[in-house]
Amino acid sequence: MWRVLSTRGFEGLTLRAVAAELGASTGLLTHYFPNKRALLSHALEELDRRSLARPRRTAPADGSAPPAGLARVRASLLDVLPLDGEAAADNRIWVGSWDHALADPELAAAHAGRYARSRTALTAHVADAQRLGELPARADPAALAAGAQAFVLGLVVQALFAPEEFSAERQTELLDAYLAGLAGLAG
Amino acid sequence: MWRVLSTRGFEGLTLRAVAAELGASTGLLTHYFPNKRALLSHALEELDRRSLARPRRTAPADGSAPPAGLARVRASLLDVLPLDGEAAADNRIWVGSWDHALADPELAAAHAGRYARSRTALTAHVADAQRLGELPARADPAALAAGAQAFVLGLVVQALFAPEEFSAERQTELLDAYLAGLAGLAG
Numbered sequence: 001m002w003r004v005l006s007t008r009g010f011e012g013l014t015l016r017a018v019a020a021e022l023g024a025s026t027g028l029l030t031h032y033f034p035n036k037r038a039l040l041s042h043a044l045e046e047l048d049r050r051s052l053a054r055p056r057r058t059a060p061a062d063g064s065a066p067p068a069g070l071a072r073v074r075a076s077l078l079d080v081l082p083l084d085g086e087a088a089a090d091n092r093i094w095v096g097s098w099d100h101a102l103a104d105p106e107l108a109a110a111h112a113g114r115y116a117r118s119r120t121a122l123t124a125h126v127a128d129a130q131r132l133g134e135l136p137a138r139a140d141p142a143a144l145a146a147g148a149q150a151f152v153l154g155l156v157v158q159a160l161f162a163p164e165e166f167s168a169e170r171q172t173e174l175l176d177a178y179l180a181g182l183a184g185l186a187g
Numbered sequence: 188m189w190r191v192l193s194t195r196g197f198e199g200l201t202l203r204a205v206a207a208e209l210g211a212s213t214g215l216l217t218h219y220f221p222n223k224r225a226l227l228s229h230a231l232e233e234l235d236r237r238s239l240a241r242p243r244r245t246a247p248a249d250g251s252a253p254p255a256g257l258a259r260v261r262a263s264l265l266d267v268l269p270l271d272g273e274a275a276a277d278n279r280i281w282v283g284s285w286d287h288a289l290a291d292p293e294l295a296a297a298h299a300g301r302y303a304r305s306r307t308a309l310t311a312h313v314a315d316a317q318r319l320g321e322l323p324a325r326a327d328p329a330a331l332a333a334g335a336q337a338f339v340l341g342l343v344v345q346a347l348f349a350p351e352e353f354s355a356e357r358q359t360e361l362l363d364a365y366l367a368g369l370a371g372l373a374g
Binding site (some may be wrong): 007008009010012013016040090091095096097098099100102103108111112115116139141144146147149150151152153154155156157158160161162165166175177181182184 | 194195196198199235279282283284285286288289295298299303304307321326330331333334336337338339340341342343344345347348349352353360361365366368369371
């Protein structure tokens, strides 16, 4: 399924294509996934599972974590970006799910809920940074978090379409310039 | 074609679906579009045509235009956002094209080229704003433009998934806060 998704996208994710990759019959696959929608839901759950299982800057394998505040805001934004091949593949699949999700109210609501939860978590990190004086106290933390989430999402899309222009280094520079802008407001 | 795209996305854009909307036979449609790829290319060209034909803040119908500098940067970013129903429908179709485009090297290159041209135009507006002292002269205008493009692209995605949370007013507030951050760096 992953091989089909990373090369042909959600549009190319059919029971037949996955069966062919498995060297199995479409009939056998239908036993587990009665239709394409079941396959898509499974793909999205698997994407969640993979994202959580991946080592994250916000929760490294060694148990350390960036200190609360701007460092943690930065780490959680870096965790979203396609800075290596695996993150790029997952992001390509995630971005590819938008076409299908926008046509399916239930999936669209699930995507929206996921983004809302992610903004809530980010808002808490932003509020920490405000208490520490690293971000302007007078700004609305929810607005800063929504802006930061938009920034990294758009950077994901740009990096997927122009990976040479948006190297990991370039993505990090752009994020750091963005965060410097937020912090600059404090002055 | 537009009705199919706005409800079912690129995934649902088939010769059969468009023929059904037209009340025509698939055979007749095949006369004009030999395959799905031809239909998709036509949809993307039509999207370009519609975008150019739409009244734009950067080039209003009355011939006026925002003054060079930060006002023009802001206007060209507002032109991207789904601030009304028509812009939302076009953006939904555009975002929906990414899954397909990322699976097709030729389309991916065309999308990347389009974004690169848009960044080049934006970089010129940013440079104007720098000359006018509205944005920090020491910043790289290409980096500011790439960051601003990422910001609005991500905001488009957020607004499509959560239109109630990201009203036109909220999108504009978030963009203005972002621009204030860029300008704040000047101080």
